[in-house]
Amino acid sequence: MEIYKLIEQYKGERNKEIRGIFSSIFIFQNRLQTIFDKADPYITVKQFMLLAMVKHSTEKQTYTHLGKLLGCSRQNIKKLVISLEKKGYLINQKSNEDKRTSYIIMTEKANEYFDEISNIHQIHLAELFSEYSDEEISFLYKTLMKLHSSIDKFEREY
Incomplete structure (x- = not known):
């Protein structure tokens, strides 16, 4: 499933948005680590x-x-x-x-x-x-x- 579809599905409801924020922290960390490690x-x-x-x-x-x-x-x-x-x-x-x-x-x-x-x-x-x-x-x-x-x-x- 594409990340932007998930973002859209989690939008608008507090509990879903909290789970989306929590998941995003890990995803951001991994993506940023990959980018900066290459740089x-x-x-x-x-x-x-x-x-x-x-x-x-x-x-x-x-x-x-x-x-x-x-x-x-x-x-x-x-x-x-x-x-x-x-x-x-x-x-x-x-x-x-x-x-x-x-x-x-x-x-x-x-x-x-x-x-x-x-x-x-x-x-x-x-x-x-x-x-x-x-x-x-x-x-x-x-x-x-x-x-x-x-x-x-x-x-x-x-």
């Missing part, structure tokens, strides 16, 4: 998101903290870090205070990568949202942040 010859979009979290963090990052930020397990973060470490983008540094704790630190190569690729990512994002007005972007942002809050609440309950 970047160096790293995957998941690796990029991890690097971005480390880059923009004001504190040292651990596997556990990065897992919470990205909504995945510590083990998944560790796999991403190992891959990025092999490529020379990250360093896994043991804590001096607690040898069980590792901090994830960006290398100069990662900073150079961001300098090189950030403009390309900005262009792709601008294209992706080019048909949205400023008001629509603001509304979507607020709505998605509200969804973050609902997910946080849901996680605490379960």
Whole structure:
């Protein structure tokens, strides 16, 4: 069945629209991952998101903290870090205070990568949202942040 037929079938009834939104989140994630993975010859979009979290963090990052930020397990973060470490983008540094704790630190190569690729990512994002007005972007942002809050609440309950 074509996706646009499904969209039309789910339109207009709250429960159906909620299911449509929920399904769309997964579909969007898969499609965007495919697009951005093809656009970047160096790293995957998941690796990029991890690097971005480390880059923009004001504190040292651990596997556990990065897992919470990205909504995945510590083990998944560790796999991403190992891959990025092999490529020379990250360093896994043991804590001096607690040898069980590792901090994830960006290398100069990662900073150079961001300098090189950030403009390309900005262009792709601008294209992706080019048909949205400023008001629509603001509304979507607020709505998605509200969804973050609902997910946080849901996680605490379960």
